[in-house]
Structure formats: C-alpha cells, structure tokens
Amino acid sequence: MQKVLKYAFLFLLAIRICITTSAQNSTLLEQPRLNYLTTNEGLPQNTIDCILKDSKGFMWFGTWNGLCRFDGYTFQIFQSQQEEWLPGNFIQTLSEDQNGNLWVGTNKGLAFFDYSLLKFIEIPLLNEKLGAVSITHIINDNNNNIWVATAGNGIWKIENKEETVTTVESVFEDQLPDKNVNHLCLLPDNYLLVGTNNGLSVINLSGGKLKPLWEKLYDYDDIEGLNILTILADRRGDIWLGTIDVGLYHYSTSTLNLTYYGANNNNPNDLNHPSVYDIIEDRNGIIIVGTLGGLNFYNPATQNFSSLPASTEEREYLNNPFVNSLYADELGNIWIGTEKGGINHYNSYQKPFNALTHEAGNPNSISHNTVNSIFTEDDVFWVGTAGGGISRISNNGRKTIHFQQSDENDQSINSNFVTSFIRNHQNHLLVGTWGGGLNKLLAEQQNRFETLEYIPGDNRSLSSNFISSLEYLDNKHILVGTRGGLDIYDPEDDSFLRIHEKMDINQTLEIGCLLTDSQNRVWVGTENGLYRFNRSQLLTFNENTGQINFTKFVSDPSDSTSLKGNYIISLFEAHDGTIWIGTYGNGICKYTEKGNGGFINYNQQDGLCNNVTYAIEEDAQGNLWISTDNGLSKFNPETETFQNYYSSDGLLSDQFYWSASCSDDQGNLYFGGIQGLNYFNPAEFDSYPNIPQPVFTQFSVFSEPVIIGEKYHSKIILNSPISETNEIELSYKDAVFSIEFSALDYFQPGKIKYAYQMEGVDQNWVEVSSNRRFANYTNLSGASMCLKLKRPTAMVSGLKNLLHLLLPLFHLFGKPLGFRYWRWFSL
Structure with missing residues (x-):
C-alpha cells in the first residue's frame, strides 16, 4: 500500500515590527517618504x-x-x-x-x-x-x-x-448625458453619481425626485458638459469632481456651494495641473488629488493645497509626474499608480523625523554633515561638527552663523572638530574640541575665541587638547573630560586641576563621557571602565588634596551583575534617578543600587538595534532613545522592549556619531549622525494600529508551486489557495516541500521578523528575516508534523519577549494503518 504523509501546517508566525504610541496627529505629513514598486521589483509593466x-x-x-x-x-x-x-x-x-x-x-x-x-x-x-x-x-x-x-x-x-x-x-440610458461613462460613486442615501464625457448625472436608485441638495448640482452651469474623470464623496459628505482638463470642483453638501480649483502656476495653493485623474481621502481627512503634474494635498483646516511633484531624487518625490490612480487603505498606506513609474507608496503613520544637513551654496545650512555635539538654549541652537566647526542657528532656522578655524584669524576657534558645549557662570560659551583644546567664545559678532590648551610642564594647564565632554561640577566649576584625564576648570583664572593625578591608577584615564547625577555623584566613562566619585570630594579638591577616593566598575565574566564591556561612551540619568550607561560594543547597562551596586545589560539579542550606543535621551513618557551604529532605538524600561528606527523610517543615516544628542523644553530630541542631524518630538508619533495577521502565500513541492486542483501522484494537494487551506495530505514521493508566508503588512515590511518551528524536527525556533520568509523541509518521517508560528499580541523586538506569547499545543489526531495527521487551524 502506498505510504501517505499527512501534514497539518499550523504556523503561528512570530513577527516583530516597530510600533509607537501617542495621540493621533491630524495634520498632513510635511514630506512623505516614498517607496517604489516597478518592474525592477517584479511588476510586469510600469x-x-x-x-x-x-x-x-x-x-x-x-x-x-x-x-x-x-x-x-x-x-x-x-x-x-x-x-x-x-x-x-x-x-x-x-x-x-x-x-x-x-x-x-x-x-x-x-x-x-x-x-x-x-x-x-x-x-x-x-x-x-x-x-x-x-x-x-x-x-x-x-x-x-x-x-x-x-x-x-x-x-x-x-x-x-x-x-x-x-x-x-x-x-439608466435615458438619464445619462453621454454613454461614455468614466466613474461611478455610490452614496449612502442610495444615490448614484455618474461622471461622463459630457457632464455629471445624479441618479436616485430608489426612484422618485432628487433631494434638493442633489437637484442644486444641476443649477451650476460651470460643470455642465465637462469631461468628469473621477468623483469622491468624502467623510463629511462633500463631493469632489475631477475633470480631464479644467481642474477640480468641490461641492459642499452643507452650504450647497460649488468651489473651483484650477491650475495657477503663480498660486502655490492651487493645483499643479488641471488634468485630475483620481481623488482619495486619507485617514486624517486630507483630500489627495492625482494629476498629470503629481500629487496635490488639500487640507480642510487651512483650505489650501500643497503639492508633491516628480523628481529624480529618491524617496522625496514621485518618480513619475503622471498619476493615474490612487488608493488609501485602512492602515494609512497611500498607493499611487503612475503612468511610467509603477507604484509609489507611503504610510501616513511614518514618523516625523526632521533633519538639518549641509547644503552646498546654502549659508543657512549647517557647516558639515558629521554632527558631533548639540546644544540648545532659548531660541538658539548650536551644532558642533567633526570637520566643519560650529553652526549657530537662530530665528527658527532663518539665520545661521558659522564659526570655523581660520589661519587668517588667530582668534578663531582652534579646531573644526567640536565635541561638546557648556555655558559658564560668566555667560561664556565653552567649546570642547578634539585636538584644539578648550575654546571660550568671547564675542559672537566678531567670531572671537580664547583658546585654553595643554602646555607641557604646566600642571595648571589642560591635561590634553583632545576633549570629549564637559559637565557642571557646580555653578562655577566645570569638569573637563579629556584623552589624558579628568580636569576641573576654574573660570576665574582659566586654570585646571588634574583629578587623575591624585588617583591610584596605573593607566591613562581616557575619558569618553561625564555625568553629575542627582545624588551628588560624578560618573566618568572611559575606555577601560566606569568610575564614580563623590561630588563633595571633588568640590573641595585642590593642589594639596591627598589621594582621592573613587569606585571603579569593570566587566567580570564570572559576575553576571558586573558591567558588560569596559569601553563606556555615553551616560544618562533618567527622571527616576536611574543611571544608564552606553558602551562601545556591548549595548546599554542599567545601574541598580541593590547591595554594592550592579548592572543589568540590554543588547542586540534583547532587541537593541546595535551594540554601539553613542548617546541616550529620555522622552516625556519615560522612554529612552538610544543612537547607535545602526539605527535609533526606543526603549521602554517598564516593559523592557525596544522599537527600532532606521533610514527607511526617515532617518538621515543608520549611523549616528559620538555623544551627539540633546533635548529641549518642548520635548524635542536631537541626534547627530554622519549625514546630518535628526530631530523630532516623540509626542507627535502616531500609533500604528496594525498587528499583522500572517498568512501562507505559496506551497511548493520540489521547488515547484503547487497548482490548485492539479493532481500530484494521483492526489490533489490543494483544493483552494494555501491561505484558505485547513489540511494538506502529501504522498511520500512529495516529501520535499516548502511553505512561504507573509504578514501582509505594507508599512516597512522589511523590518518584520518571522519565527517558525517544526515540532520534532527543529530543536529551536528558527528566526528569519523578511527576505527569507519560508520553511523548507526534506524527507520527513510519516507522522503528524506540527509547524508552529507565533502570533504576538504586541509588536516588540527580541525573541525572548515573544516566547511569552506561546499558544497551547494543538491536539494530534490518529488514523488507522499508521497514518497520522493534524489539522491546520486558522488563528
């Protein structure tokens, strides 16, 4: 007797994507970031x-x-x-x-x-x-x-x-002005609007006379005889009519007024082209109009249009100006069908990451794209770069002054590599540089600095000209972290006290970051561990002070509560007093006060986007934002979950830069990277509503897709699409098979992670990226097989979090003669 394998494929897909939570934003995206689907991605035609x-x-x-x-x-x-x-x-x-x-x-x-x-x-x-x-x-x-x-x-x-x-x-032959019908629009009150080559027709599907509000439409001579290509009834009940060559009409069903919008090149609030091919409404009530000149966005709140034309600049503009079709789905995706550019699409839940970059020829742009330090005060914004000096931005970005090293000006800043800013009690801006010492800005208008440098043989001078960080010790004295040690700067006589010289250490204190916390402790991050001082001891420090006390934390592989990694590059105190430590290569650590103190580590395995953590900031909800070598992570300390953002989300680059971050009183966060500066307000982030429902998309035997209704070795494998199939029976001759799956989520699908496990075959969950969405098996034994997927109840990063979401095991059913199968349940 022929052996038959019966498999029940019950996938419980494990999916990880980034979701944010906040109040809904009801405004138009200032600049949608587009993605493109063309013949390059698999379309048969553009x-x-x-x-x-x-x-x-x-x-x-x-x-x-x-x-x-x-x-x-x-x-x-x-x-x-x-x-x-x-x-x-x-x-x-x-x-x-x-x-x-x-x-x-x-x-x-x-x-x-x-x-x-x-x-x-x-x-x-x-x-x-x-x-x-x-x-x-x-x-x-x-x-x-x-x-x-x-x-x-x-x-x-x-x-x-x-x-x-x-x-x-x-x-309706006798009710149409023309038999060339372009568009049908069914209204809730059982009326049908018909757009033809020769005007509009309003049809009462229930019979009888038209309501006055629809009868009124026939009184407007403006639309009589127009070639109407498309019609939209918006959520307010208003009607929008798009014509082939004379623009757009808006009929208000509350005022019964008809408003015309043409294409006036001298009016930026008008359409960008008079040929209107489609009209849709997005989830925020924005009316989107597709023309032969691109997209037009009508905001009912301002009653103005803005436009998005075509350009060769990727992701910022349409790749083709001729818009043929539009579609808005329930998850905020806007789909744009073009004449020669295939599909352009974006999601209205995309995060509002704003940016500052260097633009050649634009004096109001920042001076260099590699941003190393950021400092905000009142309405002035200071940007320190690695190679371009300082940009001082004011007047809401309309005025920028640059401060750069100049051989022709001996009072210019001493280095164009700017690592840190702080303002002292004398109201001087102090600027830490990499290689140019400490620079004090004396006169902004004259671009005049005083430079304080390391002087060989002078133990009251700076320890090193390579400064990584500046921090307040009190309202007068400044801590200076350098490549050569830790100094206290006294602005009264521009002198420095060298703390490291009174420490019992046998190595140079190469400092990367400083923090004075709310418990009067000073934390010092170095390349060889983390140091902690009592602030009161440093306040009384002078040349006659004896050996200074400190606590040093280092990594100890035998101690699970020790610091993970000795190369410390960022420090941050959260609103609840928790100290967070960023490392170079080992993720972030949370300091706990229990016992003698210890550390809890979070790294890539937990969902952090990268283990090189350059800077840490906190938002108003208590979430930490961590800039790394490969993206920006949002960390919820309560749930211990990460949500990650990349250039595909709108960041300038996935790679950020040393210590470059700050926040302001309005809740804005700023992070510098190698391509410029990103800033955003987390409170403006919409909550993406979708928890993806994974489906099977293709079933293959010996790498050939199985065709519905066809026999394979005398048996029909699929009687319906694999996404609709509850049970599969295979001959042993078909024992090499694969099954593909998708979350059917179109907002950043590349960020979704999947995990599956065939019980009795896979010892562990097999975690795969979005470009490997299939499970492949060969020559399994003739028994019931359960291929599991996990469906998460929350979209979080880190497989260990997902393991809490396991569903109960499925029952296996027996069958005589050794045949066993299990049923595939839809979840």
Whole structure:
C-alpha cells in the first residue's frame, strides 16, 4: 500500500515590527517618504491604472500588461496568455464583491476572478451581454450587485446572487448625458453619481425626485458638459469632481456651494495641473488629488493645497509626474499608480523625523554633515561638527552663523572638530574640541575665541587638547573630560586641576563621557571602565588634596551583575534617578543600587538595534532613545522592549556619531549622525494600529508551486489557495516541500521578523528575516508534523519577549494503518 504523509501546517508566525504610541496627529505629513514598486521589483509593466486591497489583505494592481497580486514582498502575475477567461492585459478597474471574488475591467471586456481557485473563470452571460466593450469603472453595492461603467455603452447592472450571475442589463440610458461613462460613486442615501464625457448625472436608485441638495448640482452651469474623470464623496459628505482638463470642483453638501480649483502656476495653493485623474481621502481627512503634474494635498483646516511633484531624487518625490490612480487603505498606506513609474507608496503613520544637513551654496545650512555635539538654549541652537566647526542657528532656522578655524584669524576657534558645549557662570560659551583644546567664545559678532590648551610642564594647564565632554561640577566649576584625564576648570583664572593625578591608577584615564547625577555623584566613562566619585570630594579638591577616593566598575565574566564591556561612551540619568550607561560594543547597562551596586545589560539579542550606543535621551513618557551604529532605538524600561528606527523610517543615516544628542523644553530630541542631524518630538508619533495577521502565500513541492486542483501522484494537494487551506495530505514521493508566508503588512515590511518551528524536527525556533520568509523541509518521517508560528499580541523586538506569547499545543489526531495527521487551524 502506498505510504501517505499527512501534514497539518499550523504556523503561528512570530513577527516583530516597530510600533509607537501617542495621540493621533491630524495634520498632513510635511514630506512623505516614498517607496517604489516597478518592474525592477517584479511588476510586469510600469503603467498602473487601478489599485485594490482585498478583504484578505493582499494588494492588487492593474497594469497595461496584466493583473498583479502583491503580498508585501513578491508579485503573482495573471495575464491573458495564461488565463483563458481574461480578455485582455490592459487592466483598467477592479472591484471585490461580498464573496471575496474580483471583478476585473479591461479594454476588451469584463472578467471574473474566482478567489477560491485563484484563476479567471467563464461567465457566459457576461460575454453574451457585454462582449468586448472597454470597462472604465466597477463598483459593488450592499446587495452584492455589480455596477459597471463602460466607454460608449453606458452603465450595466449585474445581479450577483449566491455567487451566481443571474442578470446582466443596461440601465439608466435615458438619464445619462453621454454613454461614455468614466466613474461611478455610490452614496449612502442610495444615490448614484455618474461622471461622463459630457457632464455629471445624479441618479436616485430608489426612484422618485432628487433631494434638493442633489437637484442644486444641476443649477451650476460651470460643470455642465465637462469631461468628469473621477468623483469622491468624502467623510463629511462633500463631493469632489475631477475633470480631464479644467481642474477640480468641490461641492459642499452643507452650504450647497460649488468651489473651483484650477491650475495657477503663480498660486502655490492651487493645483499643479488641471488634468485630475483620481481623488482619495486619507485617514486624517486630507483630500489627495492625482494629476498629470503629481500629487496635490488639500487640507480642510487651512483650505489650501500643497503639492508633491516628480523628481529624480529618491524617496522625496514621485518618480513619475503622471498619476493615474490612487488608493488609501485602512492602515494609512497611500498607493499611487503612475503612468511610467509603477507604484509609489507611503504610510501616513511614518514618523516625523526632521533633519538639518549641509547644503552646498546654502549659508543657512549647517557647516558639515558629521554632527558631533548639540546644544540648545532659548531660541538658539548650536551644532558642533567633526570637520566643519560650529553652526549657530537662530530665528527658527532663518539665520545661521558659522564659526570655523581660520589661519587668517588667530582668534578663531582652534579646531573644526567640536565635541561638546557648556555655558559658564560668566555667560561664556565653552567649546570642547578634539585636538584644539578648550575654546571660550568671547564675542559672537566678531567670531572671537580664547583658546585654553595643554602646555607641557604646566600642571595648571589642560591635561590634553583632545576633549570629549564637559559637565557642571557646580555653578562655577566645570569638569573637563579629556584623552589624558579628568580636569576641573576654574573660570576665574582659566586654570585646571588634574583629578587623575591624585588617583591610584596605573593607566591613562581616557575619558569618553561625564555625568553629575542627582545624588551628588560624578560618573566618568572611559575606555577601560566606569568610575564614580563623590561630588563633595571633588568640590573641595585642590593642589594639596591627598589621594582621592573613587569606585571603579569593570566587566567580570564570572559576575553576571558586573558591567558588560569596559569601553563606556555615553551616560544618562533618567527622571527616576536611574543611571544608564552606553558602551562601545556591548549595548546599554542599567545601574541598580541593590547591595554594592550592579548592572543589568540590554543588547542586540534583547532587541537593541546595535551594540554601539553613542548617546541616550529620555522622552516625556519615560522612554529612552538610544543612537547607535545602526539605527535609533526606543526603549521602554517598564516593559523592557525596544522599537527600532532606521533610514527607511526617515532617518538621515543608520549611523549616528559620538555623544551627539540633546533635548529641549518642548520635548524635542536631537541626534547627530554622519549625514546630518535628526530631530523630532516623540509626542507627535502616531500609533500604528496594525498587528499583522500572517498568512501562507505559496506551497511548493520540489521547488515547484503547487497548482490548485492539479493532481500530484494521483492526489490533489490543494483544493483552494494555501491561505484558505485547513489540511494538506502529501504522498511520500512529495516529501520535499516548502511553505512561504507573509504578514501582509505594507508599512516597512522589511523590518518584520518571522519565527517558525517544526515540532520534532527543529530543536529551536528558527528566526528569519523578511527576505527569507519560508520553511523548507526534506524527507520527513510519516507522522503528524506540527509547524508552529507565533502570533504576538504586541509588536516588540527580541525573541525572548515573544516566547511569552506561546499558544497551547494543538491536539494530534490518529488514523488507522499508521497514518497520522493534524489539522491546520486558522488563528
């Protein structure tokens, strides 16, 4: 007897993505960051006429060379060459009915896509009645009737009862100003708005006279005879009409006023082009208008337009100016179908990371892109760079003064590598430099500095010209951390006291960071460990002081509570007095006061985006923000979870820079990197609402996708799509198989992490990145196999956090003759 393997594939996908929480922001994104899907990513063609997200979460794109289904990573393409009942490859419109099937309008007729088979099937009545007419728009009503607009053949109604087409009939012939129908818009009060080549028609589907508010539309001569390509009924009930060449009309159903918006090149608040091809509304109520000149955003609060044109500059602009189609999904994704640029898309939940960069020829930009230090005070913002000196920014960014080293000015700053700022009690700005000593700004307008340097043989001079950090000891004296040790600066006589010379140490104190905490302790981070001093001892320190006491913390592999890593590059005290330590290569450490003190370490394995932690800041909610060598992490100390952000989220670069951070009184956080400075207010971050629901997207045997309904070794493996299948039975001859999966989340899908485990085969959870979303197995034994995925209840980073989300084991069912199987349950 032939052996049969029966597998129940129950995936409980483990997914990790970054989610933030805050109040909803109701304003327009100032500059959406775009992503692009073109033929380079798998589209068959770059002209997109229609876009749809189906009820299962897949995206569909109609191109001029076939229909595409997209799962966030890969495309499945349907073309007339392979699909007998797809009449043409020019896909012009899409609609999903209440049964989850697709109605597809082409330039050669209407087609029906049966989702249960993932293929187009024949409906004879469609061919008989409609033939090869060009289909321009399709909508579906609450009774599952299909309404079809055509080019030259008016409107057709299809009754679709119990998944069976019972009637196909032409309707409203005497109510249309033109049989060339471009758009249908079904209103909640059972009215149908029809856009044609020769004006607008308002149809009462219930019969009888029109309501006065709709009758009023016919009184406006402005729209009579216009070629209306698209119609939107917004959430306020207002109507927007887009025309082929004369712009946009807005009809207010509350005031019954009609407002016209044209394309005036001299008015930046007008449209960027008069040809309007599609109109949508985003989740914030912004009206988005697609034209042959790009995107236009209408903000009802200001009643003004802003625009997004095309440019060759990636991610900042559209890659093609001709917008054919628009789609807004329920998760904030805005999809833009273009004429030659494929799909452009962005998410309105993307984080509002602002930036300051160096721009050649712009004197108001910062002087260099590598930012090493940041200092804010009142309305003035100081940026210290590694190679470009200082930029002083004021007047809300409209005025910038640069201070740079100059051989022609002996009173200029002594180095262009600026590591730290502090203002002393004499109101002088002190500037720490790398290689140029301590610089005191005496006169801003004259660009005049006084330089305090290391002088060989003078033990009251600076210990080293290489300064990493400045910190207050009291309201008069300043702690100076240098490559050569720790100094106390006295501004009364510009002298320095060298603390390290009174310490019992046998190595140079190469200092990277300083912190004076609320408990009168001074913390000193070095390349060889962490030092702690009693502040009162330093306040009384003088040349006659004897040996000074201190506590040193170093890494001890035999002590799990010891410091992890000796190279300390950042220090921070949180609002609750907790001391946080950033290391070079070992993540962050939390200092605990228990016993003699100890440390709790958090690193990449826990979800931190990188173990090189340059700077730490805290937001108003008590979250820590950590800049690293590979992204920016937000850490919640209560839940011990991380949320990570990268250049794909809008950061200038994934690599930040030494000690470059600060915060201001308004809650803004500032972080410097190698490509400039990012700043943002965490309170403005929206909460992304989606917890992805993973689905299977493809099942393959011997690397070949299994086709629905086809027999393999005398057995049909799939009777429906893998995403809809509850049980799979395989012959032992088909024992080499793989299964692919996707979260169907389109906002930063590359950041999603997956994990799976085949019980009895995989000893541990197999964690994979988004570019390896499949499980592959070979020659498994003839027994029940459970392939598990974990569905998280919170999107957090760190597999150890996800392990708390394990669901109960599934029951296995036995079958005579040694056959065993388990059932695949949908979660």
